[in-house]
Amino acid sequence: MRIKNKITDLFKIEHPIIQGGMVWVSGWKLAKAVSENGGLGLIGAGSMKPELLAEHIQKIKQNCQKPFGVNLPLFRGDIEELISVVITESVKIVFTSAGNPGKYTEMFKQKGIKVVHVVANLKQALKAESVYCDAIVAEGVEAGGHNGADEIPLSDLIIQLANEVKIPIIAAGGIVDKHGIEKAISLGASGVQIGTLFAASVESSAHINYKEAIVKAGENDTALFFKSIGLIRAIVNPFVEKAILSEKKNVPQEELVELLGSKREMLGIFNGNLEEGILEAGTGVGKITSVKSVADIFRDLVNDSSKNSLT
Amino acid sequence: MRIKNKITDLFKIEHPIIQGGMVWVSGWKLAKAVSENGGLGLIGAGSMKPELLAEHIQKIKQNCQKPFGVNLPLFRGDIEELISVVITESVKIVFTSAGNPGKYTEMFKQKGIKVVHVVANLKQALKAESVYCDAIVAEGVEAGGHNGADEIPLSDLIIQLANEVKIPIIAAGGIVDKHGIEKAISLGASGVQIGTLFAASVESSAHINYKEAIVKAGENDTALFFKSIGLIRAIVNPFVEKAILSEKKNVPQEELVELLGSKREMLGIFNGNLEEGILEAGTGVGKITSVKSVADIFRDLVNDSSKNSLT
Numbered sequence: 001m002r003i004k005n006k007i008t009d010l011f012k013i014e015h016p017i018i019q020g021g022m023v024w025v026s027g028w029k030l031a032k033a034v035s036e037n038g039g040l041g042l043i044g045a046g047s048m049k050p051e052l053l054a055e056h057i058q059k060i061k062q063n064c065q066k067p068f069g070v071n072l073p074l075f076r077g078d079i080e081e082l083i084s085v086v087i088t089e090s091v092k093i094v095f096t097s098a099g100n101p102g103k104y105t106e107m108f109k110q111k112g113i114k115v116v117h118v119v120a121n122l123k124q125a126l127k128a129e130s131v132y133c134d135a136i137v138a139e140g141v142e143a144g145g146h147n148g149a150d151e152i153p154l155s156d157l158i159i160q161l162a163n164e165v166k167i168p169i170i171a172a173g174g175i176v177d178k179h180g181i182e183k184a185i186s187l188g189a190s191g192v193q194i195g196t197l198f199a200a201s202v203e204s205s206a207h208i209n210y211k212e213a214i215v216k217a218g219e220n221d222t223a224l225f226f227k228s229i230g231l232i233r234a235i236v237n238p239f240v241e242k243a244i245l246s247e248k249k250n251v252p253q254e255e256l257v258e259l260l261g262s263k264r265e266m267l268g269i270f271n272g273n274l275e276e277g278i279l280e281a282g283t284g285v286g287k288i289t290s291v292k293s294v295a296d297i298f299r300d301l302v303n304d305s306s307k308n309s310l311t
Numbered sequence: 312m313r314i315k316n317k318i319t320d321l322f323k324i325e326h327p328i329i330q331g332g333m334v335w336v337s338g339w340k341l342a343k344a345v346s347e348n349g350g351l352g353l354i355g356a357g358s359m360k361p362e363l364l365a366e367h368i369q370k371i372k373q374n375c376q377k378p379f380g381v382n383l384p385l386f387r388g389d390i391e392e393l394i395s396v397v398i399t400e401s402v403k404i405v406f407t408s409a410g411n412p413g414k415y416t417e418m419f420k421q422k423g424i425k426v427v428h429v430v431a432n433l434k435q436a437l438k439a440e441s442v443y444c445d446a447i448v449a450e451g452v453e454a455g456g457h458n459g460a461d462e463i464p465l466s467d468l469i470i471q472l473a474n475e476v477k478i479p480i481i482a483a484g485g486i487v488d489k490h491g492i493e494k495a496i497s498l499g500a501s502g503v504q505i506g507t508l509f510a511a512s513v514e515s516s517a518h519i520n521y522k523e524a525i526v527k528a529g530e531n532d533t534a535l536f537f538k539s540i541g542l543i544r545a546i547v548n549p550f551v552e553k554a555i556l557s558e559k560k561n562v563p564q565e566e567l568v569e570l571l572g573s574k575r576e577m578l579g580i581f582n583g584n585l586e587e588g589i590l591e592a593g594t595g596v597g598k599i600t601s602v603k604s605v606a607d608i609f610r611d612l613v614n615d616s617s618k619n620s621l622t
Binding site: 220221222223224225236241244245248249250251 | 531532533534535536547552555556559560561562
């Protein structure tokens with residue numbers, strides 16, 4: 001498979017496959033591996049202080065000649081410091097999420113930085129287009145981690161956005177194989193963003209327990225929870241069971257916020273605590289059956305001769 | 312408190328307080344106790360074969376001179392046999408639920424039987440009125456047991472129906488004290504139907520374990536589950552936890568139906584299995600603090616001098 005289109009042109013990459021910027025998972029090593037295999041690697045700033053982000057950007061610049069990007073969650077209290085690092089380090093591609101793209105996109109573009117914004121519904125997509133984002137990530141309800149409140153299935157979202165938006169669409173949520181890529185592109189996307197599959201790769205900085213939990217999980221083993229305080233999709237474990245039941249019992253919001261705390265993602269993904277941590281993952285987990293190198297993952301995703309990838 | 316209105320007139324009762332017809336709970340003894348205390352007792356046919364229903368009706372006729380009714384779930388495969396029992400035994404008041412009131416209401420009315428239909432939204436209410444039901448039970452999302460798919464809070468439902476429907480409204484769902492009765496009537500209802508409070512009474516035929524579970528449960532201890540196969544509100548126990556988590560994990564509907572089975576209500580309510588049974592109960596459980604006789608319950612509900620009942 002060799003797709004050349006608006007997304008490969010935009011980022012000057014071989015395959016329209018972008019690795020999601022994920023907390024505790026996508027440092028410079030994973031981003032480098034993805035970029036060197038012809039995709040676009042993203043450093044996930046979500047779990048990094050500004051100094052650590054600077055370090056990761058410097059490392060990837062020293063060790064990788066291919067294009068890479070940084071994912072910036074706009075809700076961060078220190079977002080302006082993170083932005084300042086990105087600019088100082090001359091990053092050329094930024095993916096923004098969880099906030100208003102109207103605030104910083106123009107400034108980024110004036111500095112020659114390509115900006116892609118993550119959206120989960122039409123309104124957000126039109127907003128991103130109106131402030132001149134170069135592309136959007138359309139994230140469906142299948143996606144792991146933080147999720148849009150509208151819970152729109154990816155196929156529906158792509159079809160709707162392809163009808164209404166002119167900038168290229170990168171489909172995200174539940175995509176873990178070539179079939180998923182082909183389907184997204186057939187519906188109107190120009191590229192895909194893949195998270196969970198790379199989170200479970202050799203080069204991911206996540207804990208091995210988390211990677212193995214992804215490998216073990218079946219197709220019905222993730223769930224969406226905490227609708228009232230911000231939806232998250234993760235593998236169902238004792239913590240998530242407690243969260244779901246608390247929510248179902250109409251426990252007050254303050255108690256849900258307290259139950260969630262601030263370290264659950266680190267605990268699960270980075271420290272490998274399978275009971276008390278949050279193991280963010282998309283619905284594609286059922287098809288992830290081993291921890292592979294990024295090179296092997298790309299072989300599966302782009303190799304035409306792979307038999308079961310066209311089913 | 313002495314309320315005389317369309318509902319007390321309709322049924323010729325002292326207080327506009329109707330006891331819900333509940334499976335495994337409301338046989339002739341509970342219905343008799345409620346009717347003798349000035350409310351309207353209902354025999355719940357939902358868990359009875361036609362012969363058993365006939366027996367219960369005969370018993371209440373022999374032992375109680377006050378008006379009583381029978382609750383008929385219209386979805387029952389043997390509904391025509393149940394109806395034939397009701398007619399043979401000259402029952403004067405029928406509450407119908409879970410089905411189309413258009414089918415039998417006219418026949419009941421021709422035989423001089425008062426018909427009340429249970430509704431959970433405006434459309435159902437208008438339908439019941441159009442086929443000449445004498446009144447409707449407006450059941451809010453707070454109610455225990457089987458629940459309307461629209462999940463409308465009782466207050467909203469009463470206000471909406473009071474604006475659109477001319478026949479009297481009996482409010483149901485979460486009402487367990489005088490304050491609840493006063494609120495329902497102030498919003499436009501003419502009476503109330505109370506379930507869980509009577510399910511936990513001395514005269515209820517339910518298992519003592521179930522009654523004690525109601526007494527123990529706090530205000531956040533019930534949950535709605537099985538939206539995809541028919542909503543139920545019950546006390547959260549190991550079975551309900553399993554049901555909620557299966558649903559959250561998008562387990563296929565057939566598996567949910569299998570998990571539910573056909574005996575869960577009997578197991579929980581009649582056999583007292585607190586782990587594997589369904590303990591149907593409304594959101595008012597938090598205010599039910601002891602197993603009382605129906606006489607004591609009526610004293611609390613209608614006695615003006617009770618201090619905390621007006622808070």
